[in-house]
Amino acid sequence: MARAPAGGAPRPTIAPGELTLPQLREAYRRAGRLALRPGWRRRVAAGAAAVRAIVERGEPAYGVNTGFGKLAQTHIPRESLAELQRNLILSHCVGVGAPLAAGVVRLVLLMKVASLAQGYSGVRGETIEALRALYDADALPVIPGQGSVGASGDLAPLSHMTAALMGLGEIDLRGERLPAGVALARIGRTPIELGPKEGLALINGTQVSAALALGALFDAEAVFAAALYAGALSVDAAAGSDTPFDERIHRLRRQPGQQAVAAAMRALLAGSRIRESHRRQDSRVQDPYSLRCQPQVMGACLDQLRHAAEVLGREANAVTDNPLVFPDTGEVLSGGNFHAEPIALAADGIATAVAEVGALSERRIALLIDANLSGLPPFLVREPGLNSGFMIAHVTAAALASENKSLAHPASVDSLPTSANQEDHVSMATFAGRRLHPLVANVRYIVAIELLAAAQGIDLRAPLRTSARLARAHALLRARVPYYERDRLFAPDIEAAQALVDEGAFVTLERRVHALLPSSPAAGRAAAR
Numbered sequence: 001m002a003r004a005p006a007g008g009a010p011r012p013t014i015a016p017g018e019l020t021l022p023q024l025r026e027a028y029r030r031a032g033r034l035a036l037r038p039g040w041r042r043r044v045a046a047g048a049a050a051v052r053a054i055v056e057r058g059e060p061a062y063g064v065n066t067g068f069g070k071l072a073q074t075h076i077p078r079e080s081l082a083e084l085q086r087n088l089i090l091s092h093c094v095g096v097g098a099p100l101a102a103g104v105v106r107l108v109l110l111m112k113v114a115s116l117a118q119g120y121s122g123v124r125g126e127t128i129e130a131l132r133a134l135y136d137a138d139a140l141p142v143i144p145g146q147g148s149v150g151a152s153g154d155l156a157p158l159s160h161m162t163a164a165l166m167g168l169g170e171i172d173l174r175g176e177r178l179p180a181g182v183a184l185a186r187i188g189r190t191p192i193e194l195g196p197k198e199g200l201a202l203i204n205g206t207q208v209s210a211a212l213a214l215g216a217l218f219d220a221e222a223v224f225a226a227a228l229y230a231g232a233l234s235v236d237a238a239a240g241s242d243t244p245f246d247e248r249i250h251r252l253r254r255q256p257g258q259q260a261v262a263a264a265m266r267a268l269l270a271g272s273r274i275r276e277s278h279r280r281q282d283s284r285v286q287d288p289y290s291l292r293c294q295p296q297v298m299g300a301c302l303d304q305l306r307h308a309a310e311v312l313g314r315e316a317n318a319v320t321d322n323p324l325v326f327p328d329t330g331e332v333l334s335g336g337n338f339h340a341e342p343i344a345l346a347a348d349g350i351a352t353a354v355a356e357v358g359a360l361s362e363r364r365i366a367l368l369i370d371a372n373l374s375g376l377p378p379f380l381v382r383e384p385g386l387n388s389g390f391m392i393a394h395v396t397a398a399a400l401a402s403e404n405k406s407l408a409h410p411a412s413v414d415s416l417p418t419s420a421n422q423e424d425h426v427s428m429a430t431f432a433g434r435r436l437h438p439l440v441a442n443v444r445y446i447v448a449i450e451l452l453a454a455a456q457g458i459d460l461r462a463p464l465r466t467s468a469r470l471a472r473a474h475a476l477l478r479a480r481v482p483y484y485e486r487d488r489l490f491a492p493d494i495e496a497a498q499a500l501v502d503e504g505a506f507v508t509l510e511r512r513v514h515a516l517l518p519s520s521p522a523a524g525r526a527a528a529r
Helices: 019-030 040-058 078-092 103-114 125-134 155-165 182-184 198-203 207-237 247-253 256-269 272-277 296-316 341-369 391-407 429-434 435-462 468-480 493-501 511-516
Strands: 094-100 139-141 144-146 172-173 176-179 324-326 330-332
Touching: 019 103, 019 207, 019 296, 040 125, 040 324, 040 330, 078 155, 078 198, 103 139, 103 155, 103 198, 103 207, 125 139, 125 155, 139 155, 139 182, 144 155, 144 341, 144 429, 155 182, 155 198, 155 207, 176 182, 176 247, 207 256, 207 296, 207 341, 207 429, 207 435, 207 468, 207 493, 207 511, 247 256, 247 296, 256 296, 256 468, 256 511, 324 341, 341 391, 341 429, 341 435, 391 435, 435 468, 435 493, 468 493
Parallel strands: none
Antiparallel strands: 094 144, 139 172, 172 176, 324 330
């Protein structure tokens, strides 16, 4: 996903606890500014005052004046509370591996601000403002992607985020990687000193796991939309039937995703002259499953993506640190909202659904290159033998589809106790979200290859024409990749096609397709629900 420049008009004001999927998708896609609905300062001040009262009274409260995890029984004297929070961050900056992508880090910052601003974490308003300043300046903490098990929050990655606020570690400032202190100075900020409980509030949450899963969901939507076009183009390229998409069939199944995909397929194929040419006197009774069962398979995948979107939307609006401060009563309650099991299970669902989209697409590529099934020239090229055509492009798709079988293995079924068995069950949600990104990238390439193969098949059907809607998709692809007349360097074609998918070119090409997607405004799926 390409980084977009910062600046421009502020985004619409967000309300903590009421983030929507379109707002989250926008933050993932491009940099911008963050405005909070008025009223948040009062709530935050009340929470911070409750923490100050506990410090004044000297009564033990986890994370305020005690040690952490297995060391919670250790009381920390008042004069050491600032050092306690600083040491917490330093000791927890243990992340390894490649840094998180810019869009993921923006989501982390946005969701952390939205969580803290609800007033249940006991932090000061100036600490939230420090986070918001990073977001507004596109000054993104460099956060290693590995080192969280998805319980007790995303401790290590969020510690790297918090260290940047303290002038430690590194910040990517609009594409330039700098020491955090230097980057803060450039945006007119000074390092913060953490108050009581603030270090724990900043690192004890699920924002990294949620950001990884949400980012992959948004990328998967673009792949899903492209796969619908690829599947419809393949139906026409293979001279398949549109009868399996008849509304009456799908109404009887009662599955919403299936009905929605069938309706989209009907719309995309409507008016195809290729279809009309074989409506009568076609000896084939039924098409292979990869053509005929697209609503059943893609619809089930869509339902899974929609469910995951609902779970992740709720999580984006959640308060997930521990302990939580309730200013009305002055209580500080320890619980387990940091446990990211909902995210892990949602991410596993996304993985299975996206892998299935790729598996179905690969099967359609195999169908198209098989002259016995498609009725097209072998390997979709004239003069086969002299030319190999799409023979090895299909091998690439098969390799990626097979790789996805490992990547789609559930992460949530694993758990490894940590913190001397105090944290004895963990979610592995961070990995569950992180592994989605290479999986989605693999499917993006598979669908790109199918788009190329299906477009080639449509060309080979000339002078018969496909439908008007599919012709627009065909033209979109042909503007980047010419017809495959004879063997040429193939990799650039695949890269150009996958770039179209990655850009979301097939998301907005047809209103009916766009409206299917969970984060589409037309879907009406507010994240707060």
